[in-house]
Amino acid sequence: xxxxxxxxxxxxxxxxxxxxxxxxxxxxxxxxxxxxxxxxxxxxxxxxxxxxxxxxxxxxxxxxxxxxxxxxxxxxxxxxxxxxxxxxxxxxxxxxxxxxxxxxxxxxxxxxxxxxxxxxxxxxxxxxxxxxxxxxxxxxxxxxxxxxxxxxxxxxxxxxxxxxxxxxxxxxxxxxxxxxxxxxxxxxxxxxxxxxxxxxxxxxxxxxxxxxxxxxxxxxxxxxxxxxxxxxxxxxxxxxxxxxxxxxxxxxxxxxxxxxxxxxxxxxxxxxxxxxxxxxxxxxxx
Numbered sequence: 001x002x003x004x005x006x007x008x009x010x011x012x013x014x015x016x017x018x019x020x021x022x023x024x025x026x027x028x029x030x031x032x033x034x035x036x037x038x039x040x041x042x043x044x045x046x047x048x049x050x051x052x053x054x055x056x057x058x059x060x061x062x063x064x065x066x067x068x069x070x071x072x073x074x075x076x077x078x079x080x081x082x083x084x085x086x087x088x089x090x091x092x093x094x095x096x097x098x099x100x101x102x103x104x105x106x107x108x109x110x111x112x113x114x115x116x117x118x119x120x121x122x123x124x125x126x127x128x129x130x131x132x133x134x135x136x137x138x139x140x141x142x143x144x145x146x147x148x149x150x151x152x153x154x155x156x157x158x159x160x161x162x163x164x165x166x167x168x169x170x171x172x173x174x175x176x177x178x179x180x181x182x183x184x185x186x187x188x189x190x191x192x193x194x195x196x197x198x199x200x201x202x203x204x205x206x207x208x209x210x211x212x213x214x215x216x217x218x219x220x221x222x223x224x225x226x227x228x229x230x231x232x233x234x235x236x237x238x239x240x241x242x243x244x245x246x247x248x249x250x251x252x253x254x255x256x257x258x259x260x261x262x263x264x265x266x267x268x269x270x271x272x273x274x275x276x277x278x279x280x281x282x283x284x285x286x
Protein backbone atom coordinates (compact mmCIF):
# COMPACT_ATOMS: atom_id res chain seq x y z
CA UNK A 1 0.00 0.00 0.00
CA UNK A 2 2.26 2.85 -0.25
CA UNK A 3 -0.44 3.37 2.29
CA UNK A 4 -2.29 5.47 4.74
CA UNK A 5 -1.54 4.36 8.24
CA UNK A 6 -2.68 6.36 11.25
CA UNK A 7 -0.26 4.63 13.60
CA UNK A 8 3.50 4.24 13.24
CA UNK A 9 2.68 1.12 11.30
CA UNK A 10 5.12 1.26 8.45
CA UNK A 11 8.49 2.93 8.13
CA UNK A 12 9.41 5.57 5.56
CA UNK A 13 11.90 4.14 3.15
CA UNK A 14 15.58 5.12 3.17
CA UNK A 15 16.90 8.42 1.78
CA UNK A 16 20.15 9.25 0.04
CA UNK A 17 20.95 11.48 -2.93
CA UNK A 18 17.29 11.75 -3.76
CA UNK A 19 14.18 11.81 -1.57
CA UNK A 20 13.23 9.24 -1.72
CA UNK A 21 -1.43 -17.89 -5.58
CA UNK A 22 -4.87 -17.52 -5.40
CA UNK A 23 -7.04 -14.70 -4.20
CA UNK A 24 -8.82 -15.16 -0.91
CA UNK A 25 -12.44 -16.38 -1.12
CA UNK A 26 -14.88 -13.56 -1.83
CA UNK A 27 -15.90 -11.69 1.27
CA UNK A 28 -19.46 -11.85 2.54
CA UNK A 29 -21.81 -8.99 1.65
CA UNK A 30 -20.58 -5.58 2.69
CA UNK A 31 -21.42 -3.62 5.73
CA UNK A 32 -21.88 0.18 5.39
CA UNK A 33 -19.16 2.10 3.64
CA UNK A 34 -17.29 2.87 6.83
CA UNK A 35 -18.05 -0.08 9.08
CA UNK A 36 -17.31 0.11 12.76
CA UNK A 37 -14.63 -2.15 14.11
CA UNK A 38 -16.51 -5.24 15.30
CA UNK A 39 -16.27 -6.57 18.80
CA UNK A 40 -14.79 -10.04 18.98
CA UNK A 41 -17.22 -12.23 20.95
CA UNK A 42 -16.10 -13.02 24.49
CA UNK A 43 -16.66 -16.72 23.92
CA UNK A 44 -14.53 -16.77 20.78
CA UNK A 45 -12.04 -19.58 20.55
CA UNK A 46 -8.77 -18.51 22.11
CA UNK A 47 -6.70 -19.26 19.04
CA UNK A 48 -4.00 -16.68 18.53
CA UNK A 49 -2.56 -15.34 15.31
CA UNK A 50 0.16 -17.74 14.20
CA UNK A 51 3.77 -16.69 14.00
CA UNK A 52 5.03 -16.23 10.48
CA UNK A 53 7.67 -18.70 9.56
CA UNK A 54 6.98 -22.13 10.92
CA UNK A 55 9.80 -23.66 8.94
CA UNK A 56 8.99 -25.69 5.89
CA UNK A 57 11.94 -27.88 4.89
CA UNK A 58 11.09 -27.55 1.21
CA UNK A 59 12.76 -24.82 -0.78
CA UNK A 60 11.86 -23.37 -4.13
CA UNK A 61 13.27 -25.00 -7.25
CA UNK A 62 15.28 -21.92 -8.19
CA UNK A 63 17.30 -22.06 -4.93
CA UNK A 64 19.85 -24.59 -6.14
CA UNK A 65 22.79 -22.65 -4.66
CA UNK A 66 22.86 -21.65 -0.98
CA UNK A 67 22.57 -17.96 -0.19
CA UNK A 68 22.89 -16.06 3.06
CA UNK A 69 19.67 -15.95 5.04
CA UNK A 70 18.46 -15.21 8.54
CA UNK A 71 15.47 -16.83 10.23
CA UNK A 72 12.53 -14.67 11.18
CA UNK A 73 12.39 -13.84 14.88
CA UNK A 74 9.51 -15.46 16.79
CA UNK A 75 6.59 -13.35 17.95
CA UNK A 76 7.78 -11.03 20.71
CA UNK A 77 6.19 -12.00 24.04
CA UNK A 78 5.61 -8.35 24.94
CA UNK A 79 2.71 -8.29 22.49
CA UNK A 80 -0.42 -10.08 23.72
CA UNK A 81 -2.32 -11.90 20.93
CA UNK A 82 -6.09 -11.48 21.14
CA UNK A 83 -8.51 -14.40 21.09
CA UNK A 84 -9.97 -14.88 17.63
CA UNK A 85 -13.18 -16.51 16.42
CA UNK A 86 -12.46 -20.01 15.17
CA UNK A 87 -13.27 -19.17 11.54
CA UNK A 88 -10.96 -16.15 11.53
CA UNK A 89 -8.05 -17.95 13.21
CA UNK A 90 -8.37 -20.73 10.61
CA UNK A 91 -8.48 -18.33 7.64
CA UNK A 92 -5.55 -18.45 5.19
CA UNK A 93 -2.58 -16.21 5.91
CA UNK A 94 -1.82 -13.50 3.37
CA UNK A 95 1.64 -12.10 4.09
CA UNK A 96 3.32 -8.83 3.14
CA UNK A 97 6.95 -8.12 4.03
CA UNK A 98 9.12 -5.00 3.75
CA UNK A 99 12.92 -4.91 3.92
CA UNK A 100 14.61 -1.49 4.21
CA UNK A 101 18.38 -1.77 3.97
CA UNK A 102 21.45 -0.30 2.30
CA UNK A 103 25.10 0.72 2.68
CA UNK A 104 24.16 4.09 4.17
CA UNK A 105 21.27 2.68 6.19
CA UNK A 106 22.59 2.32 9.72
CA UNK A 107 19.38 0.71 10.95
CA UNK A 108 18.05 -2.15 8.83
CA UNK A 109 14.33 -2.76 9.28
CA UNK A 110 12.32 -5.85 8.42
CA UNK A 111 8.55 -5.98 8.86
CA UNK A 112 6.14 -8.85 8.37
CA UNK A 113 2.41 -8.15 8.07
CA UNK A 114 0.12 -11.17 8.32
CA UNK A 115 -3.52 -10.66 7.34
CA UNK A 116 -6.42 -13.04 7.86
CA UNK A 117 -9.92 -12.40 6.50
CA UNK A 118 -13.17 -14.22 7.01
CA UNK A 119 -16.29 -12.52 5.71
CA UNK A 120 -16.24 -9.00 7.10
CA UNK A 121 -13.86 -9.80 9.95
CA UNK A 122 -10.11 -9.19 9.68
CA UNK A 123 -7.04 -9.66 11.88
CA UNK A 124 -3.59 -8.21 11.22
CA UNK A 125 -0.32 -9.04 12.97
CA UNK A 126 2.75 -6.82 12.53
CA UNK A 127 6.19 -8.16 13.40
CA UNK A 128 9.09 -5.69 13.27
CA UNK A 129 12.74 -6.46 13.75
CA UNK A 130 15.74 -4.17 13.45
CA UNK A 131 19.50 -4.62 13.09
CA UNK A 132 22.54 -2.40 13.01
CA UNK A 133 25.44 -2.55 10.57
CA UNK A 134 28.16 -4.95 11.64
CA UNK A 135 31.71 -5.58 10.52
CA UNK A 136 32.35 -5.40 6.81
CA UNK A 137 29.05 -3.53 6.38
CA UNK A 138 27.18 -6.73 7.13
CA UNK A 139 23.77 -6.68 8.76
CA UNK A 140 24.19 -7.17 12.49
CA UNK A 141 22.06 -9.40 14.74
CA UNK A 142 18.32 -8.82 14.55
CA UNK A 143 16.28 -7.81 17.59
CA UNK A 144 12.49 -8.05 17.71
CA UNK A 145 10.19 -5.22 18.73
CA UNK A 146 6.85 -5.86 20.47
CA UNK A 147 4.39 -7.51 18.11
CA UNK A 148 1.28 -5.49 17.28
CA UNK A 149 -2.16 -7.02 16.82
CA UNK A 150 -5.06 -5.35 15.02
CA UNK A 151 -8.69 -6.39 14.71
CA UNK A 152 -11.41 -4.92 12.55
CA UNK A 153 -13.11 -5.27 9.22
CA UNK A 154 -12.24 -5.92 5.58
CA UNK A 155 -15.19 -4.71 3.51
CA UNK A 156 -15.07 -5.88 -0.10
CA UNK A 157 -16.71 -4.40 -3.19
CA UNK A 158 -15.61 -6.09 -6.38
CA UNK A 159 -11.81 -6.25 -6.30
CA UNK A 160 -11.48 -3.44 -3.72
CA UNK A 161 -10.99 -4.39 -0.08
CA UNK A 162 -11.07 -1.62 2.53
CA UNK A 163 -9.30 -2.40 5.78
CA UNK A 164 -10.53 -0.70 8.97
CA UNK A 165 -8.47 -1.98 11.89
CA UNK A 166 -7.58 -0.94 15.44
CA UNK A 167 -4.69 -1.95 17.68
CA UNK A 168 -6.08 -4.22 20.40
CA UNK A 169 -3.86 -2.54 23.03
CA UNK A 170 -4.27 1.04 21.79
CA UNK A 171 -7.61 1.85 20.08
CA UNK A 172 -6.23 5.22 18.94
CA UNK A 173 -3.75 3.34 16.73
CA UNK A 174 -5.92 2.70 13.70
CA UNK A 175 -5.42 1.59 10.10
CA UNK A 176 -7.86 2.68 7.40
CA UNK A 177 -6.59 1.51 4.08
CA UNK A 178 -7.94 0.84 0.58
CA UNK A 179 -6.51 -2.24 -1.11
CA UNK A 180 -7.05 -3.94 -4.46
CA UNK A 181 -7.00 -7.59 -5.52
CA UNK A 182 -4.65 -7.65 -8.50
CA UNK A 183 -1.38 -9.15 -9.77
CA UNK A 184 2.17 -7.88 -9.26
CA UNK A 185 5.40 -8.87 -10.99
CA UNK A 186 7.83 -10.20 -8.38
CA UNK A 187 11.47 -11.10 -8.89
CA UNK A 188 13.00 -14.37 -7.73
CA UNK A 189 13.46 -14.68 -3.99
CA UNK A 190 17.26 -14.57 -4.44
CA UNK A 191 17.24 -11.65 -6.90
CA UNK A 192 19.36 -8.60 -6.04
CA UNK A 193 19.40 -4.93 -7.01
CA UNK A 194 21.97 -3.61 -9.48
CA UNK A 195 22.62 -0.37 -11.35
CA UNK A 196 20.41 0.36 -14.33
CA UNK A 197 23.45 1.20 -16.48
CA UNK A 198 27.16 0.46 -16.53
CA UNK A 199 28.03 4.02 -15.48
CA UNK A 200 27.72 5.45 -12.00
CA UNK A 201 27.73 9.09 -13.07
CA UNK A 202 24.21 9.94 -11.97
CA UNK A 203 22.85 9.66 -8.47
CA UNK A 204 19.25 8.67 -7.97
CA UNK A 205 19.51 5.43 -9.94
CA UNK A 206 16.56 3.29 -8.85
CA UNK A 207 18.32 0.19 -10.12
CA UNK A 208 16.86 -3.00 -11.56
CA UNK A 209 16.52 -6.66 -10.65
CA UNK A 210 19.32 -9.14 -11.30
CA UNK A 211 18.38 -11.57 -12.71
CA UNK A 212 15.61 -9.64 -14.42
CA UNK A 213 13.05 -12.47 -14.65
CA UNK A 214 9.81 -11.88 -12.74
CA UNK A 215 6.64 -13.81 -12.05
CA UNK A 216 3.16 -12.33 -11.76
CA UNK A 217 1.46 -13.40 -8.54
CA UNK A 218 -1.94 -12.75 -6.98
CA UNK A 219 -1.85 -10.06 -4.31
CA UNK A 220 -3.94 -7.70 -2.24
CA UNK A 221 -2.11 -4.45 -3.04
CA UNK A 222 -2.59 -1.64 -0.54
CA UNK A 223 -1.54 1.90 -1.35
CA UNK A 224 -3.28 5.18 -0.64
CA UNK A 225 -3.66 7.14 -3.88
CA UNK A 226 -3.57 10.46 -2.01
CA UNK A 227 -0.22 9.53 -0.47
CA UNK A 228 1.87 7.91 -3.21
CA UNK A 229 5.08 8.27 -1.17
CA UNK A 230 3.75 6.00 1.59
CA UNK A 231 5.57 2.69 2.05
CA UNK A 232 4.64 -0.11 -0.30
CA UNK A 233 2.70 -3.05 1.05
CA UNK A 234 1.01 -5.99 -0.59
CA UNK A 235 -0.28 -9.27 0.79
CA UNK A 236 0.10 -12.57 -1.04
CA UNK A 237 -0.81 -16.12 -0.03
CA UNK A 238 1.83 -17.64 2.27
CA UNK A 239 4.83 -17.46 2.08
CA UNK A 240 3.97 -13.97 0.84
CA UNK A 241 5.64 -11.17 -1.11
CA UNK A 242 8.44 -8.78 -0.12
CA UNK A 243 9.09 -5.12 -0.96
CA UNK A 244 12.89 -4.67 -0.89
CA UNK A 245 14.34 -1.15 -0.81
CA UNK A 246 18.11 -0.71 -1.04
CA UNK A 247 19.64 2.68 -0.20
CA UNK A 248 23.25 2.66 -1.37
CA UNK A 249 23.24 6.43 -1.89
CA UNK A 250 23.51 6.73 -5.68
CA UNK A 251 21.79 3.37 -6.12
CA UNK A 252 18.52 3.94 -4.36
CA UNK A 253 15.43 1.98 -5.28
CA UNK A 254 13.34 -1.07 -4.70
CA UNK A 255 10.92 -3.60 -6.04
CA UNK A 256 8.90 -6.70 -5.29
CA UNK A 257 10.46 -10.10 -4.87
CA UNK A 258 9.13 -13.51 -3.91
CA UNK A 259 9.64 -15.11 -0.49
CA UNK A 260 11.43 -18.37 0.23
CA UNK A 261 9.33 -21.39 1.11
CA UNK A 262 11.02 -21.53 4.53
CA UNK A 263 10.12 -17.84 5.18
CA UNK A 264 13.79 -16.93 5.84
CA UNK A 265 15.06 -13.38 5.28
CA UNK A 266 17.33 -13.28 2.22
CA UNK A 267 20.29 -11.05 3.11
CA UNK A 268 21.62 -10.81 -0.45
CA UNK A 269 20.30 -7.47 -1.72
CA UNK A 270 22.84 -6.01 -4.19
CA UNK A 271 24.88 -7.16 -7.17
CA UNK A 272 28.60 -6.98 -6.39
CA UNK A 273 30.05 -7.52 -9.87
CA UNK A 274 28.32 -5.40 -12.55
CA UNK A 275 30.47 -6.90 -15.32
CA UNK A 276 29.53 -10.52 -14.65
CA UNK A 277 26.67 -11.60 -16.89
CA UNK A 278 23.19 -11.98 -15.43
CA UNK A 279 23.96 -14.29 -12.53
CA UNK A 280 24.20 -12.69 -9.07
CA UNK A 281 27.57 -12.91 -7.41
CA UNK A 282 27.85 -13.89 -3.77
CA UNK A 283 29.71 -11.52 -1.44
CA UNK A 284 32.46 -12.91 0.72
CA UNK A 285 31.68 -13.24 4.40
CA UNK A 286 33.14 -10.45 6.55
